[in-house]
Amino acid sequence: xxxxxxxxxxxxxxIPDYPVEGVLxxxxxxxxxxxxxxxxxxxxxxxxxxxxxxxxxVGIEARGFIFGAPLADALGTGFVxxxxxxxxxxxxxxxxxxxxxxxxxxxxxxxxxEPGMHVVIxxxxxxxxxxxxxxGALVEQCGGTVVGHALLIELTAxxxxxxxxxxxxxxxxx
Amino acid sequence: xxxxxxxxxxxxxxIPDYPVEGVLxxxxxxxxxxxxxxxxxxxxxxxxxxxxxxxxxVGIEARGFIFGAPLADALGTGFVxxxxxxxxxxxxxxxxxxxxxxxxxxxxxxxxxEPGMHVVIxxxxxxxxxxxxxxGALVEQCGGTVVGHALLIELTAxxxxxxxxxxxxxxxxx
Numbered sequence: 001x002x003x004x005x006x007x008x009x010x011x012x013x014x015i016p017d018y019p020v021e022g023v024l025x026x027x028x029x030x031x032x033x034x035x036x037x038x039x040x041x042x043x044x045x046x047x048x049x050x051x052x053x054x055x056x057x058v059g060i061e062a063r064g065f066i067f068g069a070p071l072a073d074a075l076g077t078g079f080v081x082x083x084x085x086x087x088x089x090x091x092x093x094x095x096x097x098x099x100x101x102x103x104x105x106x107x108x109x110x111x112x113x114e115p116g117m118h119v120v121i122x123x124x125x126x127x128x129x130x131x132x133x134x135x136g137a138l139v140e141q142c143g144g145t146v147v148g149h150a151l152l153i154e155l156t157a158x159x160x161x162x163x164x165x166x167x168x169x170x171x172x173x174x
Numbered sequence: 175x176x177x178x179x180x181x182x183x184x185x186x187x188x189i190p191d192y193p194v195e196g197v198l199x200x201x202x203x204x205x206x207x208x209x210x211x212x213x214x215x216x217x218x219x220x221x222x223x224x225x226x227x228x229x230x231x232v233g234i235e236a237r238g239f240i241f242g243a244p245l246a247d248a249l250g251t252g253f254v255x256x257x258x259x260x261x262x263x264x265x266x267x268x269x270x271x272x273x274x275x276x277x278x279x280x281x282x283x284x285x286x287x288e289p290g291m292h293v294v295i296x297x298x299x300x301x302x303x304x305x306x307x308x309x310g311a312l313v314e315q316c317g318g319t320v321v322g323h324a325l326l327i328e329l330t331a332x333x334x335x336x337x338x339x340x341x342x343x344x345x346x347x348x
Contacts, residue, residue, distance in 0.1 A: 015263040027263050029283055033230065033252035038243055056207065062236040062261075066243045066253070069212055073244065078207035081240070089189040089201050109203055 001172075004040045009172045011037055012153070026153055026174065028063070028124055038070060041171060045122065045150040046074040048169040052147060055117040056080050058108070060135055061087070068122035071150055075120070080112045082135055093141050097134035106131075108138050115143030125153045126170060129160025136164065175346075178214045183346045185211055186327070200327055200348065202237070202298055212244060215345060219296065219324040220248040222343040226321060229291040230254050232282070234309055235261070242296035245324055249294070254286045256309055267315050271308035280305075282312050289317030299327045300344060303334025310340065 001009070011031035018025040031037045045067060058080045059068020065081060072079035084106065085094065091110040096103050113119060119139045126132060126149070136146045146166040154161065154170035161168050175183070185205035192199040205211045219241060232254045233242020239255060246253035258280065259268065265284040270277050287293060293313045300306060300323070310320045320340040328335065328344035335342050 018263040025263050029255065029286060032243070033254055033286060035251050038253060039247050062239060065236060065239040069206070069240045070244050070247065073213050077209050079212060080207055081203065089192040089199050112203060112207060
């Protein structure tokens with residue numbers, strides 16, 4: 001792990017028993033509050049894609065916006081928000097995905113990702129991988145190709161990486 | 175209006191009758207998808223605060239994250255998310271505010287804004303000003319001072335500016 005990644009990791013706060021008992025929540029808000037940390041995270045998230053064609057970075061509502069938008073800028077490309085149902089105007093493409101209990105749905109504007117586009121998916125934390133896999137399916141529904149996943153944090157014990165076809169790059173691993 | 179602001183304005187898409195009939199929705203997603211536009215917007219949002227003390231930029235969930243996080247970085251300071259209830263771990267401070275029908279609530283972590291801090295509030299669109307005024311009240315509950323509001327778009331006909339005590343800077347006006 002690089003010095004910058006170690007610094008970023010030191011800024012993540014552990015919150016036991018959140019959101020439910022037995023879960024150790026990795027709270028990124030102290031990192032966000034630290035001057036220069038978002039810039040350092042963005043640089044590290046961008047590194048794996050240097051020299052690659054990236055046409056869009058998508059970010060998953062809501063915390064994926066915090067990392068996805070600056071990453072798009074760092075890669076010299078545009079940002080596309082993936083949102084909860086009913087939040088995006090105009091025609092949308094939808095993807096239903098499973099949660100621990102029940103299902104949820106995410107949407108992207110139908111014209112936001114054009115066929116053949118190379119897309120990076122950004123989010124803050126990879127846990128079980130269900131959300132990220134659904135975002136990938138959404139990109140593919142639009143005819144795009146997922147060239148990689150850019151994550152601040154990977155919770156390796158949950159095995160989410162196995163759900164993803166495209167490469168996963170995470171700055172901090174637990 | 176500067177050339178850059180005019181360019182950004184040309185990237186906003188008008189969607190009639192969204193989310194309800196009679197409302198003209200200003201859709202910022204084409205702007206976000208345009209390479210370099212978020213950077214230009216961030217530069218313009220940062221300009222009014224050059225030379226001022228800014229200790230934190232807060233962004234209002236969810237689209238406020240897209241502009242607030244890069245703005246914090248541009249101002250060399252940290253970012254604080256204001257979120258919907260139940261999304262932030264640890265002790266929080268809450269603010270209830272009125273919607274057209276009913277009320278909503280927003281929260282910030284209790285230790286995210288310290289007494290005496292100079293805070294900029296960022297969001298994408300100023301409409302009636304209710305959300306922004308509530309965010310300001312939340313900052314003041316924490317002992318912070320709102321030094322300004324940084325908005326991509328101001329819908330002037332709705333008069334939201336009158337609800338705000340601190341200065342409002344918007345890149346695009348309608």
